[in-house]
Amino acid sequence: MSDSSSHSSTGSTPSGRTIRGGIGRIIADAIxxxxxxxxxxxxxxxxxxPRWAFYAxxxxxxxxxxxxxxxx
Amino acid sequence: MSGETRERSTRRLATIRDRLDTGMDRREFVRTLVTGGYAVGMAQFLGVEDFLSADNGDVPIVTALVREDPDDPWSLTERTRYVPAGWYAAVESAIELNERLAQLAFTGYLGSAVVPGSYQSETATVSVGISRDWGSVRDLLNQLATGIPVDIEAIFDDGGIDDLEDVGDIEDADDLESVDGIDGGRDSFEPRLVEDVHEGYVPSGVACETPTSLATLGPALYSPDTEQAFFVTAEHAFEGNPDPVGEPVSLPVRDSDHVSLGTVASAHPVEDFATIEPTGDIEPVSLIDTQSPLRVRGQYTKLGLADLMARGERLEKVGAMTGHTTGAIQGIDAVTCFTDDFCRYGQIRWGGQMDLTDGDSGSVSFHADPAGDDEDVLIAGFNNARTWWPGQSYVWGVGAYRLTELHGYHF
Structure with a gap:
């Protein structure tokens, strides 16, 4: 379990690694x-x-x- | 095809599954909420509601300018409605054709009007009045129309515009009843006079007097430039005076003396309305005189009138002579060129010859505000004249939207 989570934290998008700090990630999220x-x-x-499909x-x-x- | 890609995507999916399996913890939940809220806000900012709330094939149109706060004439907001796109396209092309006809103003052209059909029909026609030269004009119209149905409404084989006076009665300055003649009025109507001026206001639909004639007082007209409220009536009520600015207007009161309303601040002969700046103790108000007074909440736009017509709604008016009457709308965005040596644009045609007589000029046509309180109405336009000849009978006057477009005034 711990292995998989450490794997995903390092193996996910490179931007996740380069952008340090919460604020950077929030800005990335916003964009x-x-x-x-x-x-x-x-x-x-x-x-x-239809509208419902848009919000869904x-x-x-x-x-x-x-x-x-x-x-x- | 590409096993490696598939393997990689399965691995990624497995990772996602792992993450999902652990369930959503609170931080993640909060993040979803915040991000979701941001996404919805972003969508609103992009204006998705404008097209999402439309059913398939519906488009939004602005139907009216309505006060958010009934007591604040400056709190105008736009009201929209969703209408079938096919109907909208038909109305827009009819409006365009109508404008082109008016620009051309070919020989024999007396006027034209846009006649929107029902929503089911998804059509609109242009009704054109022509004085002569049937053949060549018909060819010209067919060339211009390109698919838009055109009704040719009134044709006089020989002679031109002069003949119209014989078959129709066009209320203009010459016809307007003089003040002296009120008692023995041709249509034997008694003018509606205010009983007494209570609390310093007077509603629309009662008689007012210019130096030369009697007309109907309209509801307060507001000028956003100067944030001022004006009394208003028909410009042709100042007959024989080419520049009535400064002329006094008074209010006849039953069994009492006249009360001064004010002096003419601006006169608009083409649109046929004059604004009167209050100089006395009486203030203009947005009320119409019926058994229980109606409150003016705003005004219809050109497309709002088209919408009313598509739904078969009727207009009402309260005139100083004929009182409260209702009638069907016959045409919008009409052009009339047969009364003067210029054309009048943005006219509404509605009702019949019985809905207006001399002295009713200056009254407004209105329709109940569907979203407002019971006593709320929205103004369609002024009633300034009537026309009838074989097959045609209507009241006409300038649309409120036209005054707003040209001068900024609104009800």
């Missing part, structure tokens, strides 16, 4: 999530999918992003 929202917005603008995709995306990246 990545903003890009994700923008992408999602453009996608929904083009396809005209938004929260699902955030949940997945949070669970696969290192905590603050």
């Amino acid at each position: 990545i999530v903003a890009a994700f929202v923008l992408l999602l917005t453009l996608l929904f603008l083009q396809t005209g999918w 995709a938004l929260f699902l995306g955030v949940a997945v992003y949070v669970s696969i990246t290192r905590p603050w």
Whole structure:
């Protein structure tokens, strides 16, 4: 268990290693999530999918992003 | 195909599964909430609600400018509504065609109006009035219209605009009843006079007097430039005076003396309205005189009027002579060129010849505010004239949105 967590903390994105300190990671999160929202917005603008799908995709995306990246 | 990639992705998936298996601890939960909130905020900032809340094929239109606070005329906010995109496209192209026709103002053109169809039909037509030269004009219209249905409404084979006076009665300065003639009025209407001026205000829908004639007082008109409230009535009520600025306007009171309202601050002959700066003790108010007074909460936009017409809603008015009447909307964004040597734009056509008579000019057409209180209404425009000839009968006047576009005034 401890092995797997240390593995994921070192083996995940290189940016996680280079950006030191919580603030750096929060800024990275902000930029990545903003890009994700923008992408999602453009996608929904083009396809005209319903509102519930937009918010479902938004929260699902955030949940997945949070669970696969290192905590603050 | 590429086993290595697949292996790597399975490994990554396994790591994710491990992380998910450990469950969401509190820090992670908080982070999800914060990030989620940020994402939603970002989405709102990008304006996703504007298109998300639309059903398939719906587009938002601004239908009205409405006061958030009924007592604060400066708290105007836009009200939107979702309408079928097909209908919107049809109305927009009809408006464009209508504008093009008015710009061309070809020989024989008397005016035109946009007639939006129902939402189900997803159509809009342009109704065009023509005086002569049927054949060539029809060809020209067909060239211009390109797919937009055009109704040709009134055609007179020989002679031109002069003939209109014979078949229609166009209320203009010459027709306006003089003050002396009120008692023996042609339509034998008694003007609605205020009983008494209570609490220093007077509602719209009662008679007011200019030096030469009697007209209807409109509800308060606001000028955002000077943050001032004005009384308002029809400009043609100052007949024979090319520049009525400074002329006094008074209020006849039943069984009493006249009360001074103010003096004309600005006159707009094309839009046919005059603003009157209050100089006496009476202040302009946003009320309309019915059995229980109606409160003006704002005004409709051009597309708001199109929306009303698509839904078959009716307009109301309270005139000093004919009182409170209602009628169906017949056309919006209309152009009328048959009364003067210039054209009037942004007109509303509604009701019938019975809805207006001499002395009703200056009254406003309105419709209940669907989202407001019971007594709240939104203004459509002024009622300044009526026209009837075979197959046509309507009241017309400038739309409130036109005054806002040109001069900034609003109700």
